[in-house]
Amino acid sequence: MTTPAPADNVEPAQVGEARQAIQRILDNLPIYAALHTLCELRIFDRLARSAATADALADWATPEPDRSRDYLQRVLRVAHAHTWTPRTPDGVYHLSDLGHRFVTTSSASAQGAVMESALGKRRLGDVNHVRLLSGGGTQEPVWPIQVILRRLDLFEALYLLCELRIPDRLEDGPASFHELHAWCRQAVDRKSWQRTLTRDDLRRLLRIWRVQEWVSQDPCGRYQQTTVGHLLISAGPVSMRPAVMIYALRPWWRSLATMHTTVRMGNPVLLAGRGSVEGLIADQPPGAAELIAAYRAHRSASMAPAIADAIRADTGEVRHLITIGGDAILLSEILLRLPAVNGILVAHGHNADAAARRLAQSTDLFGRWGGGSHHGARSEIPIRFHPLYLIPDLIHDLSDRDARDLFARVAAAMVLSGPDSVLWIVASVVPEVPRPHPSLAQDLLQMTRTRHGRERTVVEYANLLSTAGLLLTATFDMGDRTIIVARSARDRPPTLKEQRSMLRAS
Numbered sequence: 001m002t003t004p005a006p007a008d009n010v011e012p013a014q015v016g017e018a019r020q021a022i023q024r025i026l027d028n029l030p031i032y033a034a035l036h037t038l039c040e041l042r043i044f045d046r047l048a049r050s051a052a053t054a055d056a057l058a059d060w061a062t063p064e065p066d067r068s069r070d071y072l073q074r075v076l077r078v079a080h081a082h083t084w085t086p087r088t089p090d091g092v093y094h095l096s097d098l099g100h101r102f103v104t105t106s107s108a109s110a111q112g113a114v115m116e117s118a119l120g121k122r123r124l125g126d127v128n129h130v131r132l133l134s135g136g137g138t139q140e141p142v143w144p145i146q147v148i149l150r151r152l153d154l155f156e157a158l159y160l161l162c163e164l165r166i167p168d169r170l171e172d173g174p175a176s177f178h179e180l181h182a183w184c185r186q187a188v189d190r191k192s193w194q195r196t197l198t199r200d201d202l203r204r205l206l207r208i209w210r211v212q213e214w215v216s217q218d219p220c221g222r223y224q225q226t227t228v229g230h231l232l233i234s235a236g237p238v239s240m241r242p243a244v245m246i247y248a249l250r251p252w253w254r255s256l257a258t259m260h261t262t263v264r265m266g267n268p269v270l271l272a273g274r275g276s277v278e279g280l281i282a283d284q285p286p287g288a289a290e291l292i293a294a295y296r297a298h299r300s301a302s303m304a305p306a307i308a309d310a311i312r313a314d315t316g317e318v319r320h321l322i323t324i325g326g327d328a329i330l331l332s333e334i335l336l337r338l339p340a341v342n343g344i345l346v347a348h349g350h351n352a353d354a355a356a357r358r359l360a361q362s363t364d365l366f367g368r369w370g371g372g373s374h375h376g377a378r379s380e381i382p383i384r385f386h387p388l389y390l391i392p393d394l395i396h397d398l399s400d401r402d403a404r405d406l407f408a409r410v411a412a413a414m415v416l417s418g419p420d421s422v423l424w425i426v427a428s429v430v431p432e433v434p435r436p437h438p439s440l441a442q443d444l445l446q447m448t449r450t451r452h453g454r455e456r457t458v459v460e461y462a463n464l465l466s467t468a469g470l471l472l473t474a475t476f477d478m479g480d481r482t483i484i485v486a487r488s489a490r491d492r493p494p495t496l497k498e499q500r501s502m503l504r505a506s
Contacts, residue, residue: 018228022240023438023480025158028151029119029247030444033256034078035102035148036118038085039111040260043076044095044102047085051094067266074447074454075263081434082144098144110145117149119257122156124248125163125193127201130156130208155247157208161215162244163191167229170215174222177202238302242295249288251280255448262448270449297329303392303426304333306478310424311338311388314476317420320384322346324410325394335369343369344382381413389414392426393481396442399452400464407468407486414470414488423470425484430457438480458484 038044041061046052054073055065062068076093079085084099095103101110123129131153161167164187169175175183177199184197206223209215214228232241246252251270255262258269270280281292311318311334321338323331324346331343381389389410395403407423414421428439443455456464462472465486476483 014227015231018231019240022158022228022231022244025151025154026243026247027438027441028148029155029256030259030441031078031082032114032117032148032152033119033259033448034075034444035084036114037075037260037263038079039102039114041072041264042104043079043085044099044111045104047093047095047099048103048105051088051092053091054093057093062264062266064266068263069266071263071266071447074443075259077430077434078440078444081436081440101145113145113149117152119253124156124159124253125191127160127197127205130160130205154208154212155244157205157212158214158244159248160205161209161229162232162241163187164197165234166209166215167225167232167241168234170223170225170229171233174218174224176222177206180206180223239294239298242291242298245291246295249284249291251284251449252445255445259444259448268448268451271451296327299393300327300330301333303478303481304330305337306481307390307392307424307426307483308334308337310476310478310483311341317386318388319386320344320382321388321390322382322384323390323392324381324406326390326392330392331369344384345369346381381409383413383416385418386420387414387417387422389421389423390426391423393428395425395427395461396446396455397450397453402452403464404468407465407470411469411488415490419488421488423486425461425486426478426481427461427484428455428480429461429475429482429484430455432457432459458482 043057043061046057046060052060054076055069057076058065058069058072062072076085076087079099080087080093083096084102085093086096087093100106101108102114103109104111164184166180166183169180169183181197181199181202184202188197206215210217210223212228213226214232215223216226218224231239232244233239234241255268255270261269281289284292307330311321318338318341320343321331321334321341322344326345327347328345331345335341335343391406391410395406398406410423414423428442430439430443431437434440439455446453446455458472458475461484465472466489469489470486471489472484472486474485476485
């Protein structure tokens, strides 16, 4: 079931294509890390001997297969989706012709190129490590391995474009080479890099940026802004710059660089000695904290139009929007588009305090929002008339047990709120039949940065909801995300005794 996209959610085709091109480069990082992991664990060499199940591969490649099995299966799911190691219906993996190219003893083995490109060997921000790309234009190579390695090199060039804030300079107007070099020198001085950016360095970068159409030149040779560049300026709620820059932070880059060790040991290397990725993020320097906040703002602002459009089109008489685990930006952006709806943000701790401050600053939302009551880390689920409960980009952080617990508390509140209550879960949903899809990259990020987080299929969501007393009734496609719709599975209203019990449980 697909929600039609009203005008509020439509951007020009050229902008959409540019946004997708940037996202493909970002999604390639986890996919490359998965390929590197399989090479590091010699999975291709093992399958060259004979086909094998995931259990057999875990027994062969890892010291603690019981702990590593789920991690390896998720990497193998990517390998199956990209046809490196196709899986038969009975769960047996074998090598494809493409997979044979990663076997160590192959005469034309690509394993050396994969291992040489390891993320752990790369130094983001060092222009000497940015490789000039073979071929011209933006057309990608035909050979899938070259596509992965080329996008890896493109990320480094894209990162430097954002780090040096070239789009910010060109947004103000065209610039000559000398003006851009002076701008870059100032940026390097602010960052206290160990080496300066020479004119030859900038010429090399401009050659890549121009070929990729991230910058362009006018007839006079001055460099000017492009559609892609406009998407990477610092200002603006839908800028993709935070999504690019955040991969350079330790919770992202190092988690991918150590994926092979995470899979081998069955535990995220990044979290060794730490409670959670949130604790690691809290330890980042102030500049990193600002970047993470900007990245989360970008995610919320990019989701809000589609969610608001879907609410207008499909939910009828919604009076209260109750967001669980979202943030103030998402709620405020939706409410601004839906003037007849009031909002409640359910959060806890510093998130709740920061959200309340932000919402209070919006005079357009005066009297239209509130905060859910909370104690400790367990927030209470409000009960309202004609409510839509919205859980955006949260369930992938939770284990199955914690997800069921949250769904059960929402289900209890929905029953008490009346038969018109509905739950929407916004998530990146893994296809039932694995194929290249953004959710696979997101799942690998969750695997390496959380202890129990994961992206799930629609069937897995349906099973979790069912155990909590909810029934999955529809799905709406939002591009890289899906809205999963659920309603109460009860066929009768609760008794007074049950209502009291539900109130205590919620």
